[in-house]
Amino acid sequence: MGTFILRRSLQGFLVVLGVTIVVFVATRMIGDPAQVMLPLSATDAQRAAFEQQFGLDRPLDAQFISFVGDLMRFDFGESLWQRRAALEVVLEKLPKTLELIGVGLLLATVVGIPLGALAAVRPDGLFDRVVVGLSLTGLSVPQFWLGLLLIMVFAVGLGWVPTFGSGSLAHMILPAITLAVPSMARIMMLVRSSVINELNQQYVRTAKARGMPFGRVLFQHAMRNALVPVLTLVGWEVISAWAGYTVVVETVFAWPGLGFTAMKAINHSDLFLLQAIVFVVAVGIVLVNIGLDVLFKLIDPRIKEA
Amino acid sequence: MTITSSSMSDRSTTPSMIQGALMSVAPLGRFLKELWRDKAGFTGFAFLVLLVLAALFAPLLAPHDPAAQSVLARLKPPIWMEGSVSGHLLGTDMLGRDILSRLLFGARSSLLVSVSVVALAGSFGVMAGLLAGYKGGLTDALIMRVVDVQVAFPGLLLTLLLVAVIGPSTATIIIVLAFSNWMIYTRVVRGIVMSLRQTPFVEAAEVVGCKSARIILKHILPNLISPLLTLAILEFTNIILAEAALSFLGLGVQPPATSWGLDVAGGKNYMMIAWWPITFPGLCIAMTVLSINLFANWLRVTTEPAEREKRYARGRAAKMRRAKKT
Numbered sequence: 001m002g003t004f005i006l007r008r009s010l011q012g013f014l015v016v017l018g019v020t021i022v023v024f025v026a027t028r029m030i031g032d033p034a035q036v037m038l039p040l041s042a043t044d045a046q047r048a049a050f051e052q053q054f055g056l057d058r059p060l061d062a063q064f065i066s067f068v069g070d071l072m073r074f075d076f077g078e079s080l081w082q083r084r085a086a087l088e089v090v091l092e093k094l095p096k097t098l099e100l101i102g103v104g105l106l107l108a109t110v111v112g113i114p115l116g117a118l119a120a121v122r123p124d125g126l127f128d129r130v131v132v133g134l135s136l137t138g139l140s141v142p143q144f145w146l147g148l149l150l151i152m153v154f155a156v157g158l159g160w161v162p163t164f165g166s167g168s169l170a171h172m173i174l175p176a177i178t179l180a181v182p183s184m185a186r187i188m189m190l191v192r193s194s195v196i197n198e199l200n201q202q203y204v205r206t207a208k209a210r211g212m213p214f215g216r217v218l219f220q221h222a223m224r225n226a227l228v229p230v231l232t233l234v235g236w237e238v239i240s241a242w243a244g245y246t247v248v249v250e251t252v253f254a255w256p257g258l259g260f261t262a263m264k265a266i267n268h269s270d271l272f273l274l275q276a277i278v279f280v281v282a283v284g285i286v287l288v289n290i291g292l293d294v295l296f297k298l299i300d301p302r303i304k305e306a
Numbered sequence: 307m308t309i310t311s312s313s314m315s316d317r318s319t320t321p322s323m324i325q326g327a328l329m330s331v332a333p334l335g336r337f338l339k340e341l342w343r344d345k346a347g348f349t350g351f352a353f354l355v356l357l358v359l360a361a362l363f364a365p366l367l368a369p370h371d372p373a374a375q376s377v378l379a380r381l382k383p384p385i386w387m388e389g390s391v392s393g394h395l396l397g398t399d400m401l402g403r404d405i406l407s408r409l410l411f412g413a414r415s416s417l418l419v420s421v422s423v424v425a426l427a428g429s430f431g432v433m434a435g436l437l438a439g440y441k442g443g444l445t446d447a448l449i450m451r452v453v454d455v456q457v458a459f460p461g462l463l464l465t466l467l468l469v470a471v472i473g474p475s476t477a478t479i480i481i482v483l484a485f486s487n488w489m490i491y492t493r494v495v496r497g498i499v500m501s502l503r504q505t506p507f508v509e510a511a512e513v514v515g516c517k518s519a520r521i522i523l524k525h526i527l528p529n530l531i532s533p534l535l536t537l538a539i540l541e542f543t544n545i546i547l548a549e550a551a552l553s554f555l556g557l558g559v560q561p562p563a564t565s566w567g568l569d570v571a572g573g574k575n576y577m578m579i580a581w582w583p584i585t586f587p588g589l590c591i592a593m594t595v596l597s598i599n600l601f602a603n604w605l606r607v608t609t610e611p612a613e614r615e616k617r618y619a620r621g622r623a624a625k626m627r628r629a630k631k632t
Contacts, residue, residue: 140599141588262463278460
């Protein structure tokens, strides 16, 4: 187990290094921070002063070394928009995003798994067709549009919940549903197909022949075996939501998390804050990935150390 | 692919060419006949054909200039509602621009971006996968390590950063989306190539003395077409949704060009008083992606022998159940 974690950590280190290189190349070689961050009216003297202040006039290799050095000390510079340490801003917004992902994916799992399993009972039956149709629709609807429609109907039209912002449980409902829908669709499809697969196995026939009630066969036998790939998918959903797919939902609902802050950073041309967000999220992905791998290994010892 | 070959051969005149034309039309007929059996897949395909035609002939079909503003005709509802203006079938947006015309031109952005990204990312990813799978050893280890690392990148956030730094434009999102989407092709292709290398026909070709390039192009690539086609079609849906989301966030297609995502963003501030400026473009995105999903579903079932068998068995079972009931 020790070597396993060590090896995964090494791979995680490579990921962070890769992100570092891509961000460096993008911000220092392809793009020009002075161009992005200073107003168009800035004079050449202002530009030079800016470049000197952040060491952008030095040779690229020297810039890269100090760039990496700063990152290793978790020094992401100062957010020019907020006038305080970028890391401080990130850590302040972080819990809101985690809250949204947690509630959204819990909803997706709690609704998706039973619906998928029930649909599998009679493939091509009426209920199955409804579930498959719903998940195809869920996969096809763009999230930002779904969010706006929900606001239009439930917040503006019916006035049941607030339109945007955060604070109470009611603020949480629409963003969580919007975030959950595509994940729910994928979970339903996967549960459905893997339960169909399990229900065709011999042990299910044996259990039925012994006179076990079908509900128990489905939920205690077939479901338990079908759940391993589903757990992998849920883990993947957590990572992909974390990797930035909350940006759209947060922007639509003005949810004060990392994604909304990233959009604001872009609108304020605050490159340092955006960099800080990207790095914290990259490190987060690595940690979640390692955590999930360890978890799956504990659940299912058959998984090879690859 | 069958469609282009048949439409090209329509111009032929000599008997042998006519025969050739019939030969190339026949697969199209068979394709449509088979597709017709899956009504959902057929509907999806029909919608996609209409969409491509609409995008190609947008300048001819659009009743108005998509950028033409009119102060007098702002936020007019669709033609079937009270207060509508004649000539604007789906109403107008906050600047008095015709929504239907903008939808037609928006289809061009969606298709342009998604086709370019799938072509770019697909060709690069497939080449990397062929190389990794065929060469093996150090090349394979190196390529797959890059793939593993990039798969774990914070996808959308990094995309946002890249677009913000380079400056948003249609070309930028094509390049950035291709950069962050090539890995899936490499993984799929490498897996298939690794298993194909063990097959007798590739070994035979190696023994005969074929060069690597010939084996890859003539013997391995044809076997990749069917899985790659399904993968590429599904990737289309991802790219269309990504383009729409980026344009919605203001980091994709830039005005005066049109895009469905951009139109939803534009109508957002007026949604309390007018539902149509955001509803129609969103519906276009959803229907396009749904159509692709339905068609891809049919394609997957049809091209996989195991799935075909399952479908056949299910059909038989349903028939028998019905027979028993009556």
